[in-house]
Amino acid sequence: MYRDRDKEMRLRECLGWLWKTSKGFRLPAVLNGLTGILQVSVSLCFVWVCKYLIDIVTRHTEASLYTGIACLIGCIIAQLLLSVISTRQGSRIEIRFRNRLRHQLFGRILESRWMGREKLHSGDMLNRLVEDVPVITAALCRNIPALFATGVQLAGALYFLYRLDPQLTGLLLFITPVALLFSKTYVRRMRRLSREIRTTDSQVQSHLQEQIQHRILIRTLEYTEQAEQALAGLQADLQRKVMRRTDFSIFSRIMVQTGFAAGYATAFLWGIFGLYDGSVTFGMMTAFLQLVAQVQRPMVELSRQIPAFIQVFTATERLEELSSLSPEEQGEAVRLQGRLGICLKDVDYSYPGSSRKVLQGFSHDFLPGSLTAVVGETGAGKSTMLRLMLALLKPDRGSVTLYNGKEREEVSPLTRCNLSYVPQGNTLISGTIRDNLLLGKPEATEAELQAALHTAVADFVMTLPEGLDTLCGEQGAGLSEGQAQRIAIARGLLRPGSILLLDEPTSSLDEETERKLLERLSRQVQDKTLILITHRETIAQLCTSAVRLHKEDA
Numbered sequence: 001m002y003r004d005r006d007k008e009m010r011l012r013e014c015l016g017w018l019w020k021t022s023k024g025f026r027l028p029a030v031l032n033g034l035t036g037i038l039q040v041s042v043s044l045c046f047v048w049v050c051k052y053l054i055d056i057v058t059r060h061t062e063a064s065l066y067t068g069i070a071c072l073i074g075c076i077i078a079q080l081l082l083s084v085i086s087t088r089q090g091s092r093i094e095i096r097f098r099n100r101l102r103h104q105l106f107g108r109i110l111e112s113r114w115m116g117r118e119k120l121h122s123g124d125m126l127n128r129l130v131e132d133v134p135v136i137t138a139a140l141c142r143n144i145p146a147l148f149a150t151g152v153q154l155a156g157a158l159y160f161l162y163r164l165d166p167q168l169t170g171l172l173l174f175i176t177p178v179a180l181l182f183s184k185t186y187v188r189r190m191r192r193l194s195r196e197i198r199t200t201d202s203q204v205q206s207h208l209q210e211q212i213q214h215r216i217l218i219r220t221l222e223y224t225e226q227a228e229q230a231l232a233g234l235q236a237d238l239q240r241k242v243m244r245r246t247d248f249s250i251f252s253r254i255m256v257q258t259g260f261a262a263g264y265a266t267a268f269l270w271g272i273f274g275l276y277d278g279s280v281t282f283g284m285m286t287a288f289l290q291l292v293a294q295v296q297r298p299m300v301e302l303s304r305q306i307p308a309f310i311q312v313f314t315a316t317e318r319l320e321e322l323s324s325l326s327p328e329e330q331g332e333a334v335r336l337q338g339r340l341g342i343c344l345k346d347v348d349y350s351y352p353g354s355s356r357k358v359l360q361g362f363s364h365d366f367l368p369g370s371l372t373a374v375v376g377e378t379g380a381g382k383s384t385m386l387r388l389m390l391a392l393l394k395p396d397r398g399s400v401t402l403y404n405g406k407e408r409e410e411v412s413p414l415t416r417c418n419l420s421y422v423p424q425g426n427t428l429i430s431g432t433i434r435d436n437l438l439l440g441k442p443e444a445t446e447a448e449l450q451a452a453l454h455t456a457v458a459d460f461v462m463t464l465p466e467g468l469d470t471l472c473g474e475q476g477a478g479l480s481e482g483q484a485q486r487i488a489i490a491r492g493l494l495r496p497g498s499i500l501l502l503d504e505p506t507s508s509l510d511e512e513t514e515r516k517l518l519e520r521l522s523r524q525v526q527d528k529t530l531i532l533i534t535h536r537e538t539i540a541q542l543c544t545s546a547v548r549l550h551k552e553d554a
C-alpha cells in the first residue's frame with residue numbers, strides 16, 4: 001500500500017517538475033504538435049484521394065480525374081513542406097530548451113550551499129547534465145508533441161476504417177495487445193531497470209573523470225591496471241543491466257508486433273475475400289491496406305516510445321535532485337568601506353554528521369590592517385576557521401562579524417565580496433596567466449597585474465618568453481608548484497576585498513622567497529587585513545600577531 005502511494009506521489013511530483021521546468025517552451029511545443037497533427041491530417045487526405053482516384057478509374061465513382069490528381073499532388077507537396085517545418089521547428093525549440101535547462105542547473109550547482117562535503121560526486125553531476133537533460137528536452141519538444149500527432153493519426157485512421165468497415169476495425173483493435181505496454185507491472189519494471197542503468201552510468205562517468213584527472217598520480221602509484229579493471233567491472237555491470245532492459249523491452253515489443261502482423265494479414269485477407277465476392281471495391285482494398293498501415297505505424301511508434309517516456313521519469317528524478325540543491329543566500333553584495341576587521345566570538349563548529357567540535361568557544365578579533373599568522377597542528381581547524389569567515393560554513397554557536405569604524409555586519413555569502421581567499425594547493429585554471437589574474441579583477445590594467453605579480457614575488461612571469469600570455473594547462477600544468485602558488489597569490493591580491501585570507505601560501509616556497517613574500521605583503525598591502533595559515537614558526541614571527549589553534553580545543 002505504502003509503496004504504491006509513494007510511487008504515485010513521485011509520479012505526480014515528476015509531472016509537476018516537468019510542467020514548471022518547461023515554462024516558456026510549452027507554447028512552441030504545442031505549435032509543433034499542431035504541425036504534426038496537420039501532417040497527419042494531410043496523410044489521411046492522401047489515403048482518401050487515392051481511394052477516390054482508383055474508384056474513378058474503375059468506374060465506381062463518377063468525378064473529374066484531373067481534380068483528383070491535382071489533390072494528390074497537393075497532398076504530397078503539403079506533406080513535404082510540413083515535414084520540413086516540423087523538423088526545423090522541433091530542433092530549434094529543443095536546442096534552446098536544452099541550453100536553458102543545462103544553464104539553470106549549472107547555475108544551481110555553482111550556487112548551492114556547501115556543507116563541508118558534496119552530496120553528489122562531480123562525475124555524477126556531470127553525467128546528469130550531459131545525459132539526462134537531453135532526455136527531458138527531447139521528450140518535451142519532440143516526443144510528446146509527436147505523441148499527440150500519433151494519437152490523432154490513430155483516431156483518424158480508425159474512424160476512417162470504421163466508416164469503411166466497422167467489423168474489420170473491431171477485429172483489428174481486439175488483436176493488437178497494445179494495452180500490455182500501459183500495464184502497471186510493465187511501467188514499474190521498466191522504471192526500476194532504467195533507474196539502475198542511469199545510476200551505473202553515473203558511476204562509470206565518475207570513475208572515468210576521477211582517474212583521468214589524477215592519471216599522473218595513478219601512474220606513480222602503479223595503479224593503472226587496477227583502475228582499468230575497475231572500469232571493466234563497472235562497464236560489465238552496465239552492460240548486464242542494459243541487456244536486461246533490452247530483453248524485457250524486446251519481449252514486450254514482440255507481443256505487440258505479433259498482434260500488428262496478425263492485424264495486417266487479417267485486413268489483407270478480409271479485402272481479398274471482399275473483392276472476390278464483390279463487397280469490396282479496388283479503391284476500398286487500397287484504402288484498407290493504407291489505413292491498416294496508418295493504424296499500425298502509430299501503434300508501433302507508441303510501443304517504441306513508451307520505454308523512452310519511462311526514462312523521462314528517471315531523468316526527471318535525477319535532475320530534480322540537482323535543482324533542489326539548496327542555494328546560498330542570494331541578493332545584493334554588502335560591501336563595507338575602508339579597512340576591515342573580522343571578529344569571531346564564542347564560535348562552536350562541527351561538520352554535519354560528526355560529533356567532534358572542530359572549534360569550541362573560539363574567539364579572536366583580527367584587527368583592521370593587521371597581519372596575523374594562524375598556526376596549529378594539522379587538523380586543528382585552521383582551514384575551517386577561514387571557511388567560517390567566508391560564510392561557506394555557518395557556526396553552530398557564536399558569531400563571525402566584519403566591521404569597520406562605523407558598521408558591523410554578520411558574515412554571509414553577501415559579505416564575501418569583502419574577502420579575498422587563496423586556498424591551499426594549485427588552483428590555477430587552464431588558459432593564460434593573464435586569464436588567471438583577471439579572474440581576480442576583470443578590469444585590471446597591465447600595470448596593476450605587474451604590481452600584483454611583484455608583491456607576490458612572481459616577477460618571473462615577465463621574464464617568460466610569452467610573459468602574461470604564457471599558456472598553462474589544467475591546474476597550472478607547465479608551471480612549478482611554487483610558481484603556480486605565487487600567481488594564485490597575485491590573483492588574490494587583485495581582488496577588491498579588504499581582507500586577504502591565505503591558506504598555507506608558502507608551503508611550496510624556499511625560505512628566501514617566503515621571507516621576501518612576507519616582507520612585500522606587509523609593506524605593500526597596508527590597506528588590507530592579512531590572515532595567513534602557516535605551519536612555520538619563522539613565518540609566524542614575521543607577522544604582527546599570531547593565533548594558535550590546538551586540537552584539544554575541540
Ligand SMILES: Nc1ncnc2c1ncn2[C@@H]1O[C@H](COP(=O)(O)OP(=O)(O)OP(=O)(O)O)[C@@H](O)[C@H]1O
Nearest residue numbers: 116117351354358377378379380381382383384385
Ligand atoms: N568537509 C569535512 N567534513 C567533515 N570533517 C571535516 C571536513 N573538513 C575537515 N574536517 C575535519 O575537521 C578537522 C579540521 O580540519 P581543517 O581542514 O580545518 O584542519 P587544518 O587545521 O586546516 O589542517 P591542515 O593543517 O592539515 O590543513 C579535521 O579533523 C578534519 O578531519
